[in-house]
Amino acid sequence: MIDLRSDTVTRPTEAMRAAIAFAPVGDDVYGDDPTVGLLEETVAALLGMDAAVYMPSGTMTNQLAVRAHTEPGDAVFVGPDAHIWLGEAGAPSPISGVVVRPLAGDRGVFTADALREASPSFDGYTPRSLSAPARLVCLENTHNGAGGSLWPLDGQREVLGAAQDLGLAAHLDGARLWHACAATGISEADYARGFDTVSVCFSKGLGAPIGSVLAGSADLITRARRFKQLYGGGFRQAGMMAAGALHALEHHRERLTEDHRRARELAEPLAEMPGVELDLEGVVTNIVRFRSTAMPAPELVQRCRERALALLSYNDRDLRAVTHLDFTDGELDQAITIFREVLTG
Ligand SMILES: Cc1ncc(COP(=O)(O)O)c(C=O)c1O
Structure with a gap:
């Protein structure tokens, strides 16, 4: 099966497995795991x-960033189709009790x-008590739901400036910040500057089996650690997994441009095929979003699966194909052939 459902489907390489196998570990709940400590320090420095x-x-x-920044009843601004809002099992409501306000x-x-x-203005007559106090704004870079799109740095800085004027904290969902850096050459630290917290993932395209880091000020991270334990996220010899993340950071970041190239080389012929609507301008990293107009998207998924190509449909029309570490040039050619058979056959 050529699996393009997500960049999370990768399996650890032999070298990553070796790093995992021999990682020094300890009980992370007691703060004893040296490999977790090294990962946390490395990522904090990088950001x-x-x-x-x-x-x-x-x-x-x-979600624990949202929880750390807010109290129940507060309002949180998010961008259109934000993962925090639509892709995390409805968590802002039960975990933080916040009102999500999509922009x-x-x-x-x-x-x-x-x-x-979108921010309430107070003229001295409108009671402040009417609206949920806005506390936080969240950005996502790259943006999953928009097909791996990028925030321009100047646009991001303008939003951060407005957030500061409005007294809002700012969180960056940087699950694929690595992809943004690979695509633009802008450093992780430059993208992170001005945010109060940033989250990054090692299991999306970087090829590590598990894990994510939240970075921020010492006080906020102490508060987030409390919520991590409260929600059962205290994991013991987690250095086994952190070693995979460290290996991924060292060896798999620079190669992300290959995934971007393959996404482009997949999207270009696909855009020309009948029954496909695909905006090539939107393909800038490793996610190819497109619409199926000839047949319902679940049927297209089924027909591709019968030919050993896995995709993801979101609804009756919208689909995605995501390139990653385990997707080769040979598989790229095969995937294009399968699309051709299904859409023109
Ligand atoms: C932008 C973004 N943020 C957060 C997440 C959540 O990550 P996880 O699947 O590790 O919970 C994802 C998952 O795909 C994502 O795409």
Whole structure:
């Protein structure tokens, strides 16, 4: 099976398995695991943050960032189709008790004006008690739901400036920040500057089996550690997994441009095929989003699966194919042939 459902389907390489097997470990709940400690320090330094905490998943780092920044009843602004809002099992409501306020935008990106306009203004007559106090704004880079799109650095900085004026904290869902850096040459620290917290994942495209890090100020990370334990995220000899993440950081970041090239080389012929709507301008990293107009998307998924190509459909029309570490040039050619057979056969 050529699996393009997600970049999370990768399996650890032999070298990564060796790093995992021989990692020094300890009980992380007691703060004893040297490999977890090294990963946290490494990522904090890479992002230019004071402190960091390793957690089992990107959902946990994002949701506990929201929890750390807010109290129940607060409002949180997110971008269009944000993963934090739509892709994490509805967690902001039960975990943080917050009101999520999605902002309109284009390809996952919104403007400082959109944030200002959505923020309640107080003229001295309107009671402040009417609206949920806004505490946090969350950005996502690259943006999964918008097909791996990128936030321009200046647009991001304008939004961060507006957030500061409005007294909002800012969180970056950087599950695929590595992809943004590989695509633009901008460093992780430059993208992270101005955010209060940043979460990054090692299991999406980087090829590690598990894990995510939340980075931020020492106080916020201490608070997030409390919530990590509270929600059952305290894991013991987690250095086994952190070793995979360290290996991925060292060996698999630079090669992400190959995944971007393959996404492009898949998207270009696909865009020409009948029954496909695909905006090539939107293919800038490793996610290819497209619409099926000739047949329902689940049928296209089924027909491709019968030929050993796995994709993901979101609804009756929208699909995605995601390139990753385990997807080769040979498989790229095969995938294009399968699309051709299914769509033109
Ligand atoms: C942008 C983004 N944020 C967060 C997550 C959640 O990560 P996890 O699956 O590790 O919980 C994902 C998962 O695909 C994602 O795409």
